[in-house]
Amino acid sequence: MTTWQFFLDNWHHTLDLAGQHAWVVSMAVLIAIFTGVPIGIWITFNRKAAEMVLYIAGIIMTIPSIALFGIMIPLLSVFGYGIGTVPAIVALVLYSQLPIIRNTYAAIRNVDPNIIDAGVGMGMTRMQVLGRVQLPMALSVIFAGVRVAVVMSIGIGAIAAYIGAGGLGHFIFMGINQSYDAMINCGSIAVALMAVATDYVFGFIENRLVSKGLRS
């Protein structure tokens, strides 16, 4: 019950941190979508590039998050952004690339070639086939990648508190330093709730966007 009491006493601060957390994650995911999806589409035209890109994104994914945040500091301090939200966002964008690129690429590649043939045969241009046939058909798998990226970013985003990006990780780390269990719990539970709620919201949006004809 002490956790609840802690939350009641500090709800204002908690919401503040949650807001910071949400801001960092949503910026990161937005940027990741607007880079990852086009890259995923582009590499469907070029097999060599596809191998390269997926390989690099795979490597980035294997770097431990705390190490990636660490690398960000010297790299970005050149531009005067060593700590704070910028390196956090950059790191989360990098992490989000793999699920988004990989799903986009796989989804578009998996569209039945007969259906593409029908589109081309009826006189669609390459771009029209992409926009009217391949992307709408690939949408649910692309969305699945985005959901993975979002949930993952919310989790990893907690660590960003270490490099001064704020967010709910702040409670967790401060709680650990002070051996203050209620504070740790409040931060962790809030992060978990945020992840579950966001996943649910994205699921709802996906349901609205993906054609009814593709539901099985």
Add this chain to the structure above:
Amino acid sequence: MIRLEKVTKIYPGTNVPAVNDVDLEVQKGEICVLIGSSGCGKTTLMRMINRLIPITSGTIYIDDQNILDIDPIELRRHIGYAIQQIGLFPHMTVYDNIATVPRLLKWEKKRIDERVDELLNLVQLEPAQFRHRYPRELSGGQAQRIGVARAMATDPPVMLMDEPFGAIDPINREVLQDEFLKIQSQIKKTIVFITHDIHEAIKMGDRITLLDAGRLVQFGTPEELLTNPKNQFVKDFVGADRALKRLDLLKVRDAMLENPVHCHESDDVASVAQAMREKGLNFLLVNDPRDRLKGYVTLRDLYDQSGKVGDFTKPMTLTVRPEQNLKDALSKMLTFDIGIVVAVDNDGKLMGVLNTMTLAQVVGQTYDEHGGRWGKITAGGKIL
């Protein structure tokens, strides 16, 4: 309409031509069937017509215009294209699927609406019921109809159809073929139609192009292929039961005896019975005053009776129409176990009769495995 001159396709990395020096001319308004076993080059040939596959050498003309002079995107938008059921866009409704090419051509919404309804009616699907369905909510036959409707959306003069009925069960396929032929008789498109089924080729084709290993083996009407196969390959391909297949081609009209012996319902019983006895008939067709078939009488029914023939007439349980094909007629005769069937037109007017004997003659006339008539075979067991 469509003219191919010395068309050859060699895929990169191979030296065996997939299509080899093919000359072909498809007349306006006819269905030209491309047939051959898989890998014979029929699909490659067809896909060169709308430039989905580049031609290696030779020229293809549509309406005397070299297709290489036309922008491929423009060209394809003006050629109907139907492939197996799988080609419908699963994420689009029936309406959106059919509206694909009209939208590419930037038609107005109202015009598209009207056209979609018109096409759905044409393929016998109720617009209100089907317009907003998705392909997964359609049966195979319905999806196939939509595929055909989509290919016809902008009323293109030329249509390419790659096994459009391939994925359908045999019974529904027959129905779709019949419907399509009926539609074609109204719209008169120039159609290139791929199949690997010789029955379908015979039924659908005004002309059949038989391909083997990229070469054109024989080009002609179904009749020509069946009665006059150019070589052993064609013979094998059309099969040993060619004579039976001809039944698909011939109409009842071709085999029936016209103006069969009959009487009128107002005729006097005694004189009809007398005439039947003289001619050795124990069965006679009866017409009404406007020469429509009323039924038949048997000699036994008339025996020792008086009055009008009409009072003793029994209705005919089974009739066929002159434009039906002989295969249907024969199968009806076999089903009902009768040796004779009467042909009437849509108004019920007596047109002729068909019996197993004339049927066998008509089929045998133009084709005989041994190069001559066998002559008559009668019942009666041992001849000596």
